[in-house]
Amino acid sequence: MPSRTSLVKKAAAKVLQPGEVVESACMVSLPGTMKKEGRQAMLRGALGVRFIQIDDDAFPEKLLAATTDRRILLFEQSMFARAKELVADFPLDQVASVAATGTSRAQVSLKILELSITLRDGNEFPLESADPKGAEELIRTVQARLGAPHQ
DSSP states (O other): OOOOHHHHHHHHHTTOOTTOOEEEEEEEEOTTHHHHHHHHHHHHTSTTOOOOOOOOOOOOSEEEEEEESSEEEEEEEOTTSOEEEEEEEEEGGGEEEEEEEEEEEETTTEEEEEEEEEETTSOEEEEEESOHHHHHHHHHHHHHHHTOOOO
């Protein structure tokens, strides 16, 4: 997949600090989102199955992650795969590591890269991406900023 930085530039412009630059971006989601969507797609075709959307103001499942020279930004993803509102940011001085933690599959042929942002206080924020190349670029970008070895 091509670079996703164009999908976050408009939303990022609202939250970037003076001189801060977007360096990479990719589509990510909370763990299990892609598999859940696959199950829902399969069941939508089943006779008599009805899905009800419940908006409980929970943390959005579909996100766009972007890295800058200072932070990792997480934006809610619109239905057109564009960044909406900023939902989280991780200052790089608080990030211990970002690493791929595994791979899995969703919907038979969709390869998922599992990754995790680990903070210096030990907290982890797991994510998954159906955009493995974009996620790997994001990981490399953060690792280079943190001075970590590339994986």
